[in-house]
Amino acid sequence: MLSKEISLKSKIIYGVMVCLIVLLLWIGDEGRAPLIYMGSELQHTVGMIDSEKGLLIQDNMARAGVIARTPQYVMNRGSYTVHMEYIAEEKDTVVELWEQASKIAAWQVDPWQKDFSADFTLTKDAKQLQVRVNYGGSGDLTIQEMEIVPHTRFYTDTYFFIILFLLMNGLGYLYLQRGAGRITQEKLLDYGIILGVALLAASPMMQTYLYNGDDLCYHLARLEGLKDGILDGQIPVNIQPEGLRGNGYLNAMYPYLFLYVGAFLRICGVSLALSYKVIVFLANLGSAVCAYVAVKSMISSRRSVLLGVVLYTLMPYRFTNIFSRGDLGETLALVFWPLVIAGLYHVIMGDRKKWYFLVIGFSGALQSHILSAAFVAVFCVITALMYCGRILRERRYVEIGKAVGLSALLNAWYLAPFLYYYFGETIAKDVLRWSGYFEQSINPSNLTQTLSLYNKQYFSLGLALFGCVGIGVVYLLYERRGRMTKQEGFLMHLLVLGCVLTFMITGYFPNRVLMENGVFENIATILQFPWRFLGPASACFVFVGAIGISHSEIIKPYRNYLFTLLVGLNLLVIVSVPADNNHMPYDNAQAVASKGHESKMITNIGMFYPHEWRLDGASDDRLSTSVMVSDMNHVTIRDYQKKGTKAAVAYTATAQDCYIELPILSYHGYRAVDEKGDAVEIKRGGGARMRFMVQGDGIEHIIYVRYGPVAGFVIANLISLLTIAGCIWYFVRRRREQEVPVKEADAQSE
DSSP states (O other), rough: OOGGGOOOOHHHHHHHHHHHHHHHHHTTTOOOOOEEGGGSBBBOOOOOOOSSEEEEEOOTTSSSSEEEEEEOOEEEEEEEEEEEEESSSSSOOOOEETTTEEEEEEOOOOOOOOOEEEEESSOOOOOEEEEEEEEEEESSSEEEEEEEEEEEOOOOOHHHHHHHHHHHHHHHHHIIIHHHHHHSSHHHHHHHHHHHHHHHGGGGSSSOOOOOOOOOOHHHHHHHHHHHHTTTTTSSSSSSSTTTHOOOOOOOOTTOOOHHHHHHHHHOHHHHHHHHHHHHHHHHHHHHHHHHHHTTTTOOOOHHHHHHHHHHOOOOHHIIIIIIIOOHHHHHHTTTTHHHHHHHHHHTSGGGGHHHHHHHHHHHTTOHHHHHHHHHHHHHHHHHHHHHHHHTTTTHHHHHHHHHHHHHHEEETHHHHHHHHHHHSSSSSSSGGGOSSSSBBBBBGGGOOOOOOTTOOOOOOOOOHHHHHHIIIIIIIIIITOOHHHHEEEHHHHHHHHHHHHHHHBTTTTTTHHHTTTHHHHHHHHHHHHHGGGHHHHHHHHHHHHHHHHHHHTGGHHHHHHHHHHHHHHHHHHHHOOOOOOOSSSSOOOTTHHHHHHTTTTTTTTTOOTTTTBTTOOOOOOOOSSSEEEEETEEEEEEEEEEEEEEEEEEEESSSSSSEEEEOOBBBBBEEEEEEEEEEOOOOGGGGGEEEEEEOSSOOOEEEEOOOHHHHHHHHHHHHHHHHHHHHHHHHHHHHHHHHHHHHHHHHHH
């Protein structure tokens, strides 16, 4: 055993080093550090800054009202203290606590004191917590400093890193004890390269802050909403119960399977920023792994396989999605494009037993991004039509049927609610068609350059992928023309398809003229941006270049040089991702309320719930946080409680034909009963709220509201669960069947 070769002294030294690193991580914990603001650092529109960085308000400067506030925080449930140092002449100044545009606490400031402290407890995670100072309008007021001090902790990021560090050390120990002889040095090196490339791709995110991409605020809201849905008892989560100021937001319309990782981290108290970064890192790692598996299934050359890993994981369009666009859905979908391409190859002309590649690839794209799944489906249909003769001749439609059927069964749990709400609910869908499409075309001169995130409309293939195109042209069009093998014919198909998709991205494609055609306009406005084709085009070019560099006889003398050149060009993508001009994580060593806390609790980015997928009429100005009644003279609300998607309202009414409206969007799937357990009809009221007709008998009644379960969704969940169980059983049985001959052969040899 390898472990016996390690001396006791080495083990002790290693154990001490592990303990030391854990201690240093624990000492550096910021979770209990207070948020500290000088008066000048608070958000304000009136006042002067004094010599001690305090905010001075005089009665001739400002009227009564909110004159200073902290940023808005995503703050975990727990106990906290707000503390303010001040000088006040009058007693009409109030410190207020707000959450999602609702005041949840207020404390009056004593002018005879210089320090103010108040404790508050959050019974659930806050989405937009903010401390405001409401000036009374008379007398001078100076805010010298404000603090928010946690009695529990702001987040548990340090404990996450400690557990992760110990887990990695534990896995390393198990490898040395049991697995060292099972994994070859070659595979171990490959795995190390995969992990290294994934870490390199994640290195621009190793900051104490997040890049504020175009759609980042929406995906943060999805992640936080998914966590709330899990705590509400929904699995799968169809409604984000705390979204839209507690009115609820539809979650089923945007795939979210891989967001469960971040949601469970949030449940454990990990900050929203770190939870998001973990998902992005796993997307980088998944891209490297899928590229490795896919390319390796088509060629045995390690050079080609590793080149495919580097080219795909570090391709510019992935970084544009992560850092510039903030498009988490498309980033996750790109993980599975290599498996889609390899799966198509095997289904049509390769190892037909690997049809499951296509299932994993399509299912992964579907569980990441609906439009990407549509791209995959169209890509598969076009390829199948190109090779329909071979498919019929070799009866490969059997494997295609298996892939389609298994994909449908595995994803039934998500497709059922998605299709149900898309076609059966009056939700906002036309707002998705805001783009003119042709206006987003790319200047071809940008396609060869490395990444630049300073320009939000910057999209590129990069020089490395153009090098792959050149390899394909030399190998397929010049060297192998007229005498291609099956694999080379498939690579030619990928090269042509990639070039066509790239052409459709540019302004030379006549999309402005085609927009006059109703069919094209309908499709184009759904796609929104032509640059979405960069993803599948890049994937096609990676396969062409990685495999072509190994097979081409013309390129053979220059393989090592080309390999080094292509890898080096891709590394420029990482170098070109801009970093903060301030190389230090904190602007002020005494104020933790800078880059650290600010980004971890998402004050500099915020969360956003878009208009799509809302019920018609549920605009921001029509959202309510309290129960509304049709006649205040005849309807009295005694109590209203809401927790997650469950709510209860107690009322008394003395007249018929009156109604109450709950601050909950009336999506299909909700049901209501009265205190006797009898069903109560849910109608749709103003702002798409739930409306109930009251019983005007003067007696107190209670209406209980809850979401689900929906019978069709439950059936779909069972179908997917049984399918997964069947796949696991089949896999285990095959493994056992394969192990039996090996054991028998070993026994005979002995």
